[in-house]
Amino acid sequence: MKPIWQDHYELGVPRDFTDTEGTLNSMFSEAVEHHPEARSVIYFGRSFSFAEMGDMTRRMTATLRDLGVRKGDRVAIILANVPQYIPAHYGVLGAGATVVPNNPLYTDKELQVQLKDSGATVVITLDLLVPKLVRIWENTDLRHCIVCRVNVAPLDLREGPGDDYNRINVLPLPDGAPLSAIKRAAHSVWLLVETEQRQVGWVYGPCVACQNDPTTLPTVVGLASAPTRPTSIPAPAPPASPEQPQPEPTALPSATDPALPPLSQDYWRGEYFNNASLEGEPVLVRLDPVNLEFNWILDSPAPNVPADNFSVRWTRLVDFLDGGDYRFYAEADDGVKIYVDGQLVLNNWNLFAPITYQGDLHNVSPGLHPVTVEYFESGGHARIKVWADRRHLEDDKWVGQYYANPDWQEPAVLTRQDETIDFDWGDGSPAPGLGHSDFSIRWRRTIHFTDGGNYRFFAEVAKRDRVRIFLDDWLLVDKSKDGGGTVEGYFSELGPGYHTVTVEYLDESGGASIKFDWERL
Numbered sequence: 001m002k003p004i005w006q007d008h009y010e011l012g013v014p015r016d017f018t019d020t021e022g023t024l025n026s027m028f029s030e031a032v033e034h035h036p037e038a039r040s041v042i043y044f045g046r047s048f049s050f051a052e053m054g055d056m057t058r059r060m061t062a063t064l065r066d067l068g069v070r071k072g073d074r075v076a077i078i079l080a081n082v083p084q085y086i087p088a089h090y091g092v093l094g095a096g097a098t099v100v101p102n103n104p105l106y107t108d109k110e111l112q113v114q115l116k117d118s119g120a121t122v123v124i125t126l127d128l129l130v131p132k133l134v135r136i137w138e139n140t141d142l143r144h145c146i147v148c149r150v151n152v153a154p155l156d157l158r159e160g161p162g163d164d165y166n167r168i169n170v171l172p173l174p175d176g177a178p179l180s181a182i183k184r185a186a187h188s189v190w191l192l193v194e195t196e197q198r199q200v201g202w203v204y205g206p207c208v209a210c211q212n213d214p215t216t217l218p219t220v221v222g223l224a225s226a227p228t229r230p231t232s233i234p235a236p237a238p239p240a241s242p243e244q245p246q247p248e249p250t251a252l253p254s255a256t257d258p259a260l261p262p263l264s265q266d267y268w269r270g271e272y273f274n275n276a277s278l279e280g281e282p283v284l285v286r287l288d289p290v291n292l293e294f295n296w297i298l299d300s301p302a303p304n305v306p307a308d309n310f311s312v313r314w315t316r317l318v319d320f321l322d323g324g325d326y327r328f329y330a331e332a333d334d335g336v337k338i339y340v341d342g343q344l345v346l347n348n349w350n351l352f353a354p355i356t357y358q359g360d361l362h363n364v365s366p367g368l369h370p371v372t373v374e375y376f377e378s379g380g381h382a383r384i385k386v387w388a389d390r391r392h393l394e395d396d397k398w399v400g401q402y403y404a405n406p407d408w409q410e411p412a413v414l415t416r417q418d419e420t421i422d423f424d425w426g427d428g429s430p431a432p433g434l435g436h437s438d439f440s441i442r443w444r445r446t447i448h449f450t451d452g453g454n455y456r457f458f459a460e461v462a463k464r465d466r467v468r469i470f471l472d473d474w475l476l477v478d479k480s481k482d483g484g485g486t487v488e489g490y491f492s493e494l495g496p497g498y499h500t501v502t503v504e505y506l507d508e509s510g511g512a513s514i515k516f517d518w519e520r521l
Contacts, residue, residue: 003015024090024093025090025093025094028054028057028090029054031050032050032051032053032054032057035050036049036050036051036054037049037050037051038050040052040053040086041053041083041086043082043083048083053083053086053087056084056086056087056091057086057087057090057091057094058091058094059087059091060087060088060090060091060092060094060124060146061091061092061094061095063091063146064091064092064095064097064122065095067122067144069092069095069097069121069122070095070096070097071095071096071097072096072097072098073095073096073097073098073121073122074097074098074100074118074119074120074121075092075095075097075098075099075100075120075121075122075123075124076100076101076102076114076115076118076120076122076123076124076125076142077089077092077099077100077101077102077123077124077125078102078103078104078111078123078124078125078126078129078133079104079124079125079126079148080104080126080189080205082126082148082150084124084126084148084150088124088146088148092124100114100115100118100120102114102115104126104129104189104205105189107216108132108135108136111132111136112136112139112140115136115140115141115142116139116140116141119141120140120141120142121141121142121143121144122142122143122144122145122146123142123144123145123146124145124146124148125145125146125147125148126147126148126149126150127147127148127149128150128207128208130145130147133145150207155170155171155203155204155207155208156169156170156171156203156204157169157170157171157193157195157201157202157203158201158202158203159201159202159333159381160202160380160381161185161190161192161202162190162202165202168201169195169201171195171203179193179194179195179203179208180193180194181193181214181217182194182217182298183217184205184214184217185202189204189205190202190203190204190205191203191205191208191214191217192380193208261285261287263315263316263317263370264316264317265290265316265317265318265319265368266290267287267288267289267290267316268287268288268289268290268292268314268315268316268373269285269287269288269314269315269316270284270285270286270287270288270312270313270314271284271285271312271313271314271315272284272285272286272301272302272305272310272311272312273310273311273312273313274304274305274306274309274310275309275310275311276309276310276311276376276377276378277311277376278311278313278374278376282313283304283305284302284304284305286302288314290316292314292373292384292385292386292387293384293385293386294382294383294384294385295382295383295385296377296381296382296383297381297382297383298380298381298382299382301382307382308377308378308379308380308382309377309378309379310376310377311374311375311376311377312373312374312375312376312384313372313373313374313375314372314373314374314375315370315371315372315373316370316371317368317369317370317371318368318369318370318371319367319368320364320365320366320367320368320369320390321366322366322390323363323364323365323366324363324364324390325360325361325362325363325364325390325391326360326361326364326388326389326390326391327358327359327360327388327389327391327498328340328345328346328358328359328360328361328386328387328388329356329357329358329385329386329387329388329389330346330348330356330357330358330373330384330385330386331355331356331357331383331384331385331386332348332355332357332375332383332384332385333355333377333380333381333382333383333384334350334351334376334377334378335348335349335350335351335375335376335378336348336349336357336373336374336375336384336386337349337372337373337374337375338359338371338372338373338374338386339371339372339373339374340361340364340369340370340371341369341370342370342372343361345359345360345361346358346359347359349376351378359497360497360498373386397417397418397419397445398417398418398419398420398421398443398444398445398503399415399416399417399443399444399445400414400415400416400417400418400441400442400443401414401415401441401442401443401444402414402415402416402430402431402433402434402439402441403434403439403440403441403442404433404434404435404439405438405439405440406438406439406440406506406507406508407440407506408440408442408504408506412442413431413433413434414431414432414433414434416431418443420516421443421459421503421514421515421516422514422515422516423512423513423514423515424511424512424513425511425512425513426511426512426513427510427511427512428512430512436512437507437508437509437510437512438507438508438509439506439507439512440504440505440506440507441504441505442502442503442504442505443502443503443504443505443516444500444501444502444503445500445501446498446499446500446501447498447499447500447501448497448498449494449495449496449497449498449499450496451496451520452493452494452495452496453493453494453520453521454490454491454492454493454494454520454521455490455491455494455518455519455520455521456488456489456490456518456519456521457469457471457476457477457488457489457490457491457501457516457517457518458486458487458488458489458516458517458518458519459486459487459488459503459505459514459515459516459517460485460486460513460514460515461481461484461485461486461487461505461513461514462484462507462510462511462512462513462514463481463482463483463484463510463511464480464481464482464484464507464508464509464510465480465481465484465505465506465507465508465512465513465514466478466479466480466481466505466506466508467479467481467487467503467504467505467506467514468502468503468504469487469489469501469502469503469504469516470500470501470502470503470504471491471494471499471500471501471502472499472500473500473502474491476489476490476491477489490521501518503516
């Protein structure tokens with residue numbers, strides 16, 4: 001049988017491992033003994049070595065034995081993904097007891113049944129979950145409670161339920177201003193809250209004290225707990241356009257009137273649907289400003305349009321004064337498509353947090369072209385922003401900036417075009433004005449990738465050289481090679497089209513050489 005889970009491994013993750021003898025407890029003890037200074041856990045920037053984890057585990061075992069826990073007893077653990085879970089788990093095993101894991105998302109009734117059925121007499125939990133235990137304590141066999149505390153200060157207010165979403169604000173902890181819980185994320189401990197300042201965002205549930213059971217909150221539909229890595233990156237906001245003053249949205253008399261307003265350069269014709277799939281007749285048709293940018297947050301776009309599960313189709317005549325290549329951008333939460341002359345230019349019909357997508361179109365002829373933007377919102381925040389700029393999409397050569405310092409500090413001594421990145425300067429200087437060491441170079445080029453898929457980017461360098469490789473300003477690798485050799489980075493599911501590759505090189509001493517290339521896997 002094929003191990004199908006391996007299809008979801010990141011590139012570079014080994015598919016197999018060497019089997020070892022022993023129990024989980026013995027393997028953990030061996031790691032503590034043989035690798036005491038190695039990092040075992042990283043949590044909110046705080047690292048814990050195996051020695052620290054081993055010490056906490058021994059203290060947990062001693063505490064449990066002092067409480068009378070013996071071989072065969074059941075000890076319940078109700079913890080989120082926090083460092084305390086490791087010494088709690090192995091501490092229970094060290095005492096000879098049985099671990100009874102529990103989900104902190106359980107409702108009061110679910111947790112009560114689990115604890116009663118297991119016969120647990122001791123529970124290890126977070127201080128923020130103690131109110132839940134107090135409500136059900138008398139209906140269980142529990143006699144002792146060991147309380148852990150997560151000191152994470154300050155608390156991040158984020159745009160989505162996960163650390164990969166953008167930070168909106170930073171809130172004080174542990175006894176900061178009260179928050180009003182609105183919803184919760186499915187299969188996650190993140191909560192959608194509103195602050196006293198009327199800011200709405202997501203917080204990590206275990207870091208706040210809830211007066212009532214948070215599992216009774218309504219669940220946000222369509223939001224993932226951790227968004228996947230984008231294949232395109234945020235682009236800078238476009239410069240102000242010298243277009244005519246923009247009209248305010250103007251609702252038309254009848255949303256179902258088959259005679260839609262004609263296309264115009266002066267506005268976007270917006271058709272709003274009370275579903276997320278542009279089906280049926282629009283419930284609202286209105287004229288929206290030329291600058292297509294809305295951030296409804298959790299509100300509805302209009303009184304007769306729902307706040308969640310709606311979609312919009314905007315259409316406008318756009319005058320491309322200068323023909324040529326154009327790049328279209330869309331910052332959307334959730335999905336968005338862009339058509340020009342009926343041709344699909346950008347297609348990201350997905351459930352994601354605000355991400356800036358981009359799509360390219362070659363050889364646009366000067367003059368008016370119909371542009372259509374389709375957008376849907378599933379749940380949570382709603383945002384859309386669309387713009388475009390004219391650019392030469394593909395570079396035939398690398399633009400190299402050469403610096404007479406080891407950290408790419410401006411200004412560059414020399415800027416030139418290089419056919420390839422394939423140099424062996426030995427002990428010499430790469431260019432006039434640079435020394436034979438302690439220099440740095442940045443190459444940048446926009447490349448058309450005909451085929452999407454998984455890619456490997458790599459550079460062969462000399463001793464004591466450092467290389468950083470970026471794809472669309474996404475850092476793939478940052479590594480020094482004291483002994484020389486190959487530096488490599490990977491990108492999964494790269495979309496076909498134009499992508500900008502940046503290679504940064506630093507020579508500290510000795511011979512200097514670099515050869516860069518990429519391959520589709």
